[in-house]
Amino acid sequence: MLKKHSKIKFFILTIIAILGVLLSVCSFSVPNSQTNFPGFLSLINKGIELNGGVEAVYTCTLKEGVKTDLDDAVEDAAGKVEELYTKLSANIGYNELHVNKLGNNKIQVLFSDDASVADPIYEYTKTSKELYMTLTESADANRYVFPNDVASVVIGRDATDSSLGINVNFTSLGQSHIQDLKSHADDDATVYIYMGSELFTSVSVDEVKNGMFITSDSVTEDTIIETCHNIIAGSMEVSFTDVSVHELSPALGINVKLYILIALAVIICMAFAFMYVRYGHLGLIAMLSMTFYLVLFVFFMQAIPFIVMNLVGVIAGVAAFLIATAANCYIFEKIRDEYAIGKKIHISCKSAFKSALWPIIDSHVALALASICIWIFAPASVKLVGVALLVGAVLSVFTSLAMTRYFVNLYLPLNSTKPQKLRLYRDKNVKEIKQDEVEIISPDQTIAQNGEGENE
Amino acid sequence: MNKKLLSLDNKIKNSKCQIAKNIWYYAIAPVVILVVGIILLCTVGFNGGIQMNGGSTFTLYVNNGGEISAPAVQYDIDKDYDEICNKITSILADGNLKVARFQKTEIDIEGVIAGGDAVKVVFLNTSSDNKQIALENEAITSRILAGFGYNSHPEAITSIDRFEGTLSLTWAIALGASIIFAVTLAFVYMAFRTRTASWILGLLHVAFDIALVASLLLICRVPVSTAISAAAIVTALLSMINVFAFYSKAKLNIDNGIFENLKTTKMADIVTKEMALKKCIVYIMLFVIALFLVVWPVGALREIALGVMFALIATFYTSNCVLPAIWAGSYIPAKKKKKVQKEA
Numbered sequence: 001m002l003k004k005h006s007k008i009k010f011f012i013l014t015i016i017a018i019l020g021v022l023l024s025v026c027s028f029s030v031p032n033s034q035t036n037f038p039g040f041l042s043l044i045n046k047g048i049e050l051n052g053g054v055e056a057v058y059t060c061t062l063k064e065g066v067k068t069d070l071d072d073a074v075e076d077a078a079g080k081v082e083e084l085y086t087k088l089s090a091n092i093g094y095n096e097l098h099v100n101k102l103g104n105n106k107i108q109v110l111f112s113d114d115a116s117v118a119d120p121i122y123e124y125t126k127t128s129k130e131l132y133m134t135l136t137e138s139a140d141a142n143r144y145v146f147p148n149d150v151a152s153v154v155i156g157r158d159a160t161d162s163s164l165g166i167n168v169n170f171t172s173l174g175q176s177h178i179q180d181l182k183s184h185a186d187d188d189a190t191v192y193i194y195m196g197s198e199l200f201t202s203v204s205v206d207e208v209k210n211g212m213f214i215t216s217d218s219v220t221e222d223t224i225i226e227t228c229h230n231i232i233a234g235s236m237e238v239s240f241t242d243v244s245v246h247e248l249s250p251a252l253g254i255n256v257k258l259y260i261l262i263a264l265a266v267i268i269c270m271a272f273a274f275m276y277v278r279y280g281h282l283g284l285i286a287m288l289s290m291t292f293y294l295v296l297f298v299f300f301m302q303a304i305p306f307i308v309m310n311l312v313g314v315i316a317g318v319a320a321f322l323i324a325t326a327a328n329c330y331i332f333e334k335i336r337d338e339y340a341i342g343k344k345i346h347i348s349c350k351s352a353f354k355s356a357l358w359p360i361i362d363s364h365v366a367l368a369l370a371s372i373c374i375w376i377f378a379p380a381s382v383k384l385v386g387v388a389l390l391v392g393a394v395l396s397v398f399t400s401l402a403m404t405r406y407f408v409n410l411y412l413p414l415n416s417t418k419p420q421k422l423r424l425y426r427d428k429n430v431k432e433i434k435q436d437e438v439e440i441i442s443p444d445q446t447i448a449q450n451g452e453g454e455n456e
Numbered sequence: 457m458n459k460k461l462l463s464l465d466n467k468i469k470n471s472k473c474q475i476a477k478n479i480w481y482y483a484i485a486p487v488v489i490l491v492v493g494i495i496l497l498c499t500v501g502f503n504g505g506i507q508m509n510g511g512s513t514f515t516l517y518v519n520n521g522g523e524i525s526a527p528a529v530q531y532d533i534d535k536d537y538d539e540i541c542n543k544i545t546s547i548l549a550d551g552n553l554k555v556a557r558f559q560k561t562e563i564d565i566e567g568v569i570a571g572g573d574a575v576k577v578v579f580l581n582t583s584s585d586n587k588q589i590a591l592e593n594e595a596i597t598s599r600i601l602a603g604f605g606y607n608s609h610p611e612a613i614t615s616i617d618r619f620e621g622t623l624s625l626t627w628a629i630a631l632g633a634s635i636i637f638a639v640t641l642a643f644v645y646m647a648f649r650t651r652t653a654s655w656i657l658g659l660l661h662v663a664f665d666i667a668l669v670a671s672l673l674l675i676c677r678v679p680v681s682t683a684i685s686a687a688a689i690v691t692a693l694l695s696m697i698n699v700f701a702f703y704s705k706a707k708l709n710i711d712n713g714i715f716e717n718l719k720t721t722k723m724a725d726i727v728t729k730e731m732a733l734k735k736c737i738v739y740i741m742l743f744v745i746a747l748f749l750v751v752w753p754v755g756a757l758r759e760i761a762l763g764v765m766f767a768l769i770a771t772f773y774t775s776n777c778v779l780p781a782i783w784a785g786s787y788i789p790a791k792k793k794k795k796v797q798k799e800a
Contacts, residue, residue: 049756055561055576102513103617248576249560252756254537259754267745274741311756315686319693322742326697333734363700366645370638370696374689377634379627381682385689425462 002413009410010288017288020295040295043302046112047096047310050257052250053112058122060105060238066148071104073237076148078107080236083152084121084229085109096308110248112308121233122243128233129195131168133208135185139197144181145208149174150235153228158213164224165215166231175210182208195231252311260314267318268294271325279332280423281415285407286328293324293399300391313384320392323367327400331356339424342432345416348424353405360400368393465733475728476721479781486668486774493671505679505759506556506580510621512593513578516544516600517563517612520573524612527605533560533573540575547603548579551596555579557755565611581618589618623682631685635666635692642696650707657786658699661779665695665771672766683756687763694767698735698775702783705731720787724780732776739772 027038047053058081060074082099102108130147149170156167170178181191185205193200193214201216219227250256272290275283297317301307334352343351368390375386415421426432475482502508518540519530531540541558548555556578563574581589593616606612639662647655669691673684706727709715715723746768749761 052559098622100619100622102619103615106617108619244564246562246571246574251557251559252754253557254560256754259752260757263749263752263754263757266748270741270745270748278737311683311760312686315683315760316689319690323693326738329738359700359704362646362649363697366642366696366700367693369645370642370692373638373641374634377630377637378685379630379634382631382634382685382689385686 006410006413010407013288013407013410017291017295021291024295024298040298040302044298045302045305045308046257047308048098048110048112048248049251049310050260050314051112052248053096053110054245055248056109056111056121056243056245057102058107058109058240059242060107061241063237063239066237068148068237070238074105074107075101077236077238080232081107081109081121084124084232085111087225087229087232088121122240124229124233125236125240127230128236129227129230130234131193131195131200131231133181134192134194135181135189137192137199137202139194139199141192144184145170145174145177147235148237149177150231153231155224155228156213158215163215164219164221165213166219166224166228167211167213168231170210178208178210181205195227195234260311264314264318268321271322275325275329275332278423279329281411281421282332282335282408282423285411286325286332286404289328289399289404289407290321290325292403293395294321296395296399297321297391300395301388304387304391307384307387310381310384312382313388316385316388317392320389320396323389323392324396324399327360327364327396328404330360331400331404335422336424339419340427340430342426342430344432345419345422345424346412349408349412353401353408357401361397364393364397461733468732469726469729471729473729474721474725475777476724476780476784479778482777482781486664486770486778489671489675490667493667493674496671496674502674502680503677504621504623505681506578506621507681508621508623509580509584510619511556511578511580512589512616512618513576514593514597514616515561515563515574515576515614516604517565517569517606517609518573518575519604519606519612521569523565523569523572524606524609528609528612529605533575537575543603544575544577544600547599548577548596550599551592552582553579553592553596563612563614565609568609568611586618593618623680631688632666635688636663639663639692639696643699646700646703650703655699655703657782658696658703661699661774661782662692662695664778665767665774666691668770668774669763669766672770673763676762676766678762678766679759681756681759683760684763686760687767690764691767691771694771695774698771698779701731701735702727702775702779706783706787720784721781723787724784727783728776728780735772735775739768743768 024040027036027042029036060070060077062068062070062073066073078099078101082097085097085099096110096112098110100108100110131150132143132147133145134141134143136142151169151171151174153169154167156165157163158165182205185191187205189205190202191205191208192202200218201214203212203214207213253259268290272283272287275286277283279286297320301309301317307313331352334356335348338348338351338355339345371386371390371393373386375383375390378386419425517524518533518536519528520533533540537560541555544558545555559576559578561574561576562571564570565572581592583589583592597610597613597616600613601607601610604612640659643655643659646658666688669687673680673687678684706723709723709727709730714726718726743765746761746765749757750765752758752761
């Protein structure tokens, strides 16, 4: 009866594992809807390396009257373009964004997913508003603070009346220009802030400082974001004469995803084959357990929103898989050791799980701590390794100590008398320890014993 | 098979090889590698790839619909992609230039085509001098135009633009620091759990392994990219696991009373020999996986796999030949036993 129960449970678990694999790999249309489910594996956010993306190249020329070197101006503009993309992408949510200076007059922006943001940025540079400050109310008056003195702008609210406005941060050169303005102004002087040729607002000279708050009647909830973008675009010393936006195939090659999938499948098969050859039926149990591990790992990788898979992430995933495999192998080696010194199969299993508990927990906690450290401190391109190893460590503990244990307990009623099927061997001159039988107290082992009886 | 393994295991266990005692002989090889690595780091530095040194890029129109008439060759980008890439590679190779990657993209040629199929090429320049690069890139443009028969349409290729590398010293320091923090945190946890101060020496061992792998990368001139960070992390992981395994096995033997009245060097040798065969099996398995990835047709994967192979070689050697001596040097027998003996 117990054998039958075990067989039924294994059958159900195998079906669940197969369904998990199918959900991870296959795409299908959801019945009675027009939704297509692409599979967990396809749902993982992938970066430019694996999925390709969009390239926008902006050709720059110096604005009229700007005396800076083109190289420096383009480099400064690249930083501001990155800021604009980051601000604009707040709603879209890029997976990845790289801004590089190309040649001496181009800015290359590589990003994933949505190309629609490239053109608005080009438009902002056309409608840009140059922010500057004068001490007399005239757009043509002597300027003290210049458009390119603006480092960044942030939407903010006034501390006193909570009115909507903009906090303006200045470059170090801008801050020295502010000092220059103050030295030319009286104590109660008014500073006029212009955007383009229009007066935006006026403030007292004391209020002019780095991070200053400016607002005007024209600023509303609808226009504030656009105003910010226009100020950033206006602070660039270059104007864009041309923009070309094109899609790009994956950086690692057109068929990189297929090649990596095949490589992963081969590595998984190699690990499974090794476990079967060395541990026999225990290896099969580990395969079932590791299948659940893989399905859960893929599920979490697609469920965690900030994960953007790249090649380093794939390698971290493989490392996490091998660590989980090692945890299972560690338990099975313990079973072999226990059996070798004369214990029965089910007692060996119990002792092995008991003795492997703390070493596995300790090593995985240490790994999780290390992963968190990598996640926090590592450079952006490597942070994914920390996340993947952390998820892998948590799942590895669960699968090796809970799932594998449950599967082994399910298996024992099916076979607890044929050690060769589990690749278990006694040491030389070792006889079976009989007195251990009286120590069997847990229900699991009672089941195991009954199962053994049935086998006999 | 199992009997053969068992007899091999027994042979290793019964061998008279003294590892911890002869540490200075075993340390010669890694120390030489480290010294060569330091000299190379100070003189020629790492073999920087495209991410470290930067490179140049251009986009070339592929005459998919035959918009450019003969003698321009007509290609189908989907069918002839490999042929196009090989042709560009050979043209660049004539000037000793190495292609880093190809990507499918689109190009607009005024009066000819909008959004036409194109290939984006990224390659490494031979020189770091901007004037030299400009001359080099000019020569390439004319060679590619001639090679593809686009002489009448020079706009079929975009200007070749230089870009700077994105990997900096700050990046390397951030990576190194994060690995050191991570390993330190892991060892502090283990030190609390096992109350063993010698875990600090384990940290030293991990640092030694990372330095050794970095030296091997320097000596073998493996291109350095973000992908190589995976190799550094794998090295730290392997090294940490080796230290954990060695220390826990030694602790188990001490608890079981196997090490009664033995010298620490002898104890370390016993632990090493007990673990040798299992470690060999695991390392062979991992080495086969790494070797498989080296021959797999994904260039970046090959770089990582090479780094991992170095990590495997270095950690296998140090865990068997250096770690036992570190453990033996740091192990202090428990005082409780002495007290018990005195009381007796």
